Amino acid sequence: MKCGISRIQRACEKIWVRALGVDLAADWFWKTRVISRVWRRVFRNQTDPKPPRRSRAAIFSQAQSAIWVGGIVLIAAVALSGCAVVRPWERAVLMQRVMTPVSDPMQSAFDTHVFRTREAMSGAEVSGGVSCGCN
Amino acid sequence: MWVQLTLISRRGVLVTSLALGWCYLNDPMMAMGQSQTRTRVDVYTDEWITVVSPGASGSVAASDQVTVEGGYSVDILSGATHVLTTDAVSSATHFDEVRHEAHVSTSVLVTPRWSVGAGYTMSFEPDYATHAVTLSTGSEILDRMAQWSLSYGISFETVGQVTDERFSESGHGHSLTFGWTHILGKTTTITATLNGSMSFCGTVIGCHANPYRFVPVVTSGDPVSGIAFSLRERHPDDRFRGAAGVRLTQHLGSGFALSGAYRFYGDSWEITGHTLETGLAFGAWDERLILRLDARGSFQNAASFFRDDYRTEQDSGVGPTYRSADRELSELLTGQLGFGVAVHFPAVGPFVRLGINARVARGVYQYDDVNEFSERHAWIAGGGLDAEF
Numbered sequence: 001m002k003c004g005i006s007r008i009q010r011a012c013e014k015i016w017v018r019a020l021g022v023d024l025a026a027d028w029f030w031k032t033r034v035i036s037r038v039w040r041r042v043f044r045n046q047t048d049p050k051p052p053r054r055s056r057a058a059i060f061s062q063a064q065s066a067i068w069v070g071g072i073v074l075i076a077a078v079a080l081s082g083c084a085v086v087r088p089w090e091r092a093v094l095m096q097r098v099m100t101p102v103s104d105p106m107q108s109a110f111d112t113h114v115f116r117t118r119e120a121m122s123g124a125e126v127s128g129g130v131s132c133g134c135n
Numbered sequence: 136m137w138v139q140l141t142l143i144s145r146r147g148v149l150v151t152s153l154a155l156g157w158c159y160l161n162d163p164m165m166a167m168g169q170s171q172t173r174t175r176v177d178v179y180t181d182e183w184i185t186v187v188s189p190g191a192s193g194s195v196a197a198s199d200q201v202t203v204e205g206g207y208s209v210d211i212l213s214g215a216t217h218v219l220t221t222d223a224v225s226s227a228t229h230f231d232e233v234r235h236e237a238h239v240s241t242s243v244l245v246t247p248r249w250s251v252g253a254g255y256t257m258s259f260e261p262d263y264a265t266h267a268v269t270l271s272t273g274s275e276i277l278d279r280m281a282q283w284s285l286s287y288g289i290s291f292e293t294v295g296q297v298t299d300e301r302f303s304e305s306g307h308g309h310s311l312t313f314g315w316t317h318i319l320g321k322t323t324t325i326t327a328t329l330n331g332s333m334s335f336c337g338t339v340i341g342c343h344a345n346p347y348r349f350v351p352v353v354t355s356g357d358p359v360s361g362i363a364f365s366l367r368e369r370h371p372d373d374r375f376r377g378a379a380g381v382r383l384t385q386h387l388g389s390g391f392a393l394s395g396a397y398r399f400y401g402d403s404w405e406i407t408g409h410t411l412e413t414g415l416a417f418g419a420w421d422e423r424l425i426l427r428l429d430a431r432g433s434f435q436n437a438a439s440f441f442r443d444d445y446r447t448e449q450d451s452g453v454g455p456t457y458r459s460a461d462r463e464l465s466e467l468l469t470g471q472l473g474f475g476v477a478v479h480f481p482a483v484g485p486f487v488r489l490g491i492n493a494r495v496a497r498g499v500y501q502y503d504d505v506n507e508f509s510e511r512h513a514w515i516a517g518g519g520l521d522a523e524f
Contacts, residue, residue, distance in 0.1 A: 096418060121408040
């Protein structure tokens with residue numbers, strides 16, 4: 001019976017993690033010792049070896065698939081929302097300064113400069129900001 | 136020796152020039168026909184380097200349709216770079232350097248919903264110069280629920296070496312950026328950006344390599360019995376990059392707004408990367424006071440030719456074709472946490488609005504593939520004034 005629970009639990013674990021497609025979450029899960037101790041005490045034999053730590057590259061590679069799924073969901077959200085029109089007089093909240101990611105575009109430019117110097121990555125920095133649609 | 140450009144390298148200059156041009160051309164304030172001026176000082180400092188960057192920019196509404204914008208900034212670099220010599224002993228070399236950058240751009244509102252723009256950016260330092268031209272267009276569509284923008288940039292760069300006047304290498308690059316902002320509801324927006332760029336560089340050091348940086352290698356044989364020597368850093372002659380990013384912003388009510396962003400990056404050097412950002416903003420007193428808390432994390436894997444130590448490579452005796460001592464091409468994990476405050480005063484003297492803002496952030500960079508100096512910790516702080524009239 002104990003063996004059966006353990007097998008079911010492990011299967012659920014795999015399904016939960018695979019379904020979300022975020023192995024990163026699993027890695028983080030095992031790193032948070034308090035939660036993993038409780039988890040193992042309740043569901044697993046305490047002598048079970050800790051799952052081997054995987055390289056960050058492998059984790060992020062698998063997380064990538066989940067992110068693509070997220071992207072598709074976002075695109076679908078945009079497509080579905082295309083039917084609802086927000087008129088200019090309804091955009092007061094959208095035009096608030098808190099809806100832009102930075103207070104000063106020069107600060108944003110300096111940050112971008114730092115990131116592009118400290119990392120090999122560049123491009124597609126997303127700033128945001130919408131039009132009031134009032135002219 | 137101020138010529139050691141290892142830390143704030145040339146890599147970012149070219150692409151940053153293009154990005155700056157794109158950012159300014161797409162500044163929503165420009166489309167609104169307002170005139171404004173900004174001044175700002177930013178400081179970056181870590182264990183190796185300090186960069187002080189003062190700058191100023193201004194935009195003038197020449198008419199209801201035409202806006203002209205210009206700016207100038209300086210990066211004053213000071214620090215010490217660690218040079219790995221052939222016997223693997225690191226040494227620190229002090230350097231100072233000044234980089235100048237100036238840009239000018241114009242935006243024309245052809246129709247109330249369609250604008251075009253052009254910009255020019257130049258950046259120079261004693262051993263490096265770049266010139267970039269950006270053309271852009273954008274409009275509002277779908278009952279003004281969406282905005283798109285398209286920007287093309289071309290840049291030309293020349294890399295020199297102050298210790299060797301004969302050394303000169305030229306390159307050029309192209310960049311194409313497409314942006315889409317969509318209003319999802321009365322309190323929600325989403326922005327997506329796609330960017331592709333191509334760099335074609337010289338054949339002596341290749342793209343984004345440092346002419347002052349040498350890489351310890353060893354002739355064929357094992358690292359102990361082989362003959363150790365150093366070769367100039369050498370990267371591939373071209374580089375193709377692609378990136379896609381998305382940002383979702385949601386107003387939470389009571390003056391709070393939350394945003395989250397993700398970016399995927401990939402290039403022809405087999406580097407792939409992921410960047411996550413999140414920010415929480417709070418506005419009080421009719422948004423005269425705004426507080427911001429932001430966090431950013433990124434991960435990238437190493438370039439295909441990057442090695443921490445090329446002396447362990449078995450080769451034909453002439454060294455590896457491509458070699459790099461640039462730790463920013465290694466596997467990299469970064470994190471940053473920042474806090475900012477902005478205060479705005481309406482109708483002060485001749486100004487429609489006057490604002491002051493400040494921000495401080497803490498950044499950590501972790502290079503897992505690199506044995507020596509595998510971490511750096513940075514403080515990034517800055518403050519600015521802006522005025523609309």
